[in-house]
Amino acid sequence: MNRRKKIEETIFRIITGFASYSLIAILGFIILIIFIKGFNALSLEMVFTPPRGGFYYGGEGGVLNAIVGSLYIAFGATLIAILLGMPAALYLNVHLVCYKRTQNMIRYLLDALWGIPSIVYGAFGFTLMLFLGMTASLLAGIITVALLITPIVIRTFDDVLSTIPKGLHEASLALGSTRTEMAFKVMLKQGFPGFTTAVLLAFGRGIGDAASVLFTAGYTDLIPTNLDEPAATLPLAVFFQLGSPIPEVRERAYASAAILTIIVLIVSLTARYFSKKYSRSNLQ
């Protein structure tokens, strides 16, 4: 290798390496700041108790209401999104597989839906909620977040399914499988590891989004026991507490953010564990 090429190689490696590591550094930095700023407020009380009187002025209590509310909303919305998204993604890849134009048009529309800011979903969800005669509630929050993340679920499932080689379609159809048998026994199995990542992405977006639940889920210090009761959420807990003039309360905002991050991390690791356990290379 001559000198010029060596220099080229080095520069290329430095640029690509810098881009990768700086991103990791930024991620680390964000987590570090959240934990340092919220460290004093992070306690078992913060995680396991709902707010008590005077909580928002630095009084006793925790954000259990928001943790539970967020988990309810994120799990509920993810479930709905999977129930809607899985059939839609299968339709795109099983029945529309030979109609490239329609397929691409639907993909384009879904991408547009993906790109709509969540506050717009919030506003839409709010209108829908009033139209249906509902008040701000857990259910309204779940529906709005589901609307927000369904396009993500469909497009990511779709991406997974569309990488399944056409030869495998042909092989299973040539055996005399119907399209339904092909979809359930071949494609879903083949795509399984990829679906986990898709669900995680949707769940992460759902649990972390503040704007869509701002008008629709409301906010309360109580833990919701029913779908028609309002529910607090962690992103809003961060939002409200961060605006406080009292330093202790601002610390709690960071602690809430840290809890949110930890939840996403736990869900992500669990999902990855199960995805690996049941993936193709590890059949039993």
Next chain:
Amino acid sequence: MNIKVSETATEQLVIAPELKLKKQPSILRIKNLNVFAGNHHILKNINLEIPKNRITVLLGPSGCGKTTLLKSMNKLTDLYKELKVSGQIYIEKDDILNTNKNIPNIRQKMGLLSQKPYPLPVSIYKNVAYGIKLKGVRDKKLIDYNVEKKLKEVGLWDEVKDRLHLSPESLSIGQQQRLCLARGLAVKPHFILADEPTSALDPVSSKIIENLFRELKKHYTIILVTHVLRQAQRLADNVVFMNYGEIIEQGNPEKVFKYPRSSQMKEYMVEGN
């Protein structure tokens, strides 16, 4: 002038061992098959008769329409909406091309072996069991028995009997190809449509597949697509040479290979050898 000479020579041909095979009635007849992709005429007026329990080799350069012809036979052309298919394909008396009834049944009659093996994302055992279950068998013992039988039929049983519940990814490509063949045989086809089944395999695995075909033709009618002249010479009982979507020559391999009439076939034989 040359051409004339070879035609007379054909008639005086000493009958080769292959020719001694009893002439078989044709089981599959293709009439006036035309396939268009937009303005591109992929298959031009194909007329073909496939003899029962013989290996018919579709030979020709890449892109000559061999694979499309094969895919018309099990209606996989339906998956490509851009393809316009016309003509008739008869299995016995049924025209399979112009029917929408019971497509899975038609496809089950035509076992497909593709260029690359595509095992299903389940264990080795379940790959074969999948085919058996498609035939409506539910009894566990019967499935076990048939899985073993089909794996033995392709000579894979001894190699995999201790790891039936592992992923097919643990097998070599050649073994995977035989697994796919076993899976295909499990749905009790009448035909085996093989689309360059050895092109991804090493010579040893290819030879195993070729030997299998010689055995399997006792029970199945095999249609083999290949661009490898030597493979065609080794296996064919009936050869169909295609170029640019047309059948250029067809018939007994002894005749076709020894005394090719068309310049295209002659050229292909020179290049291929």
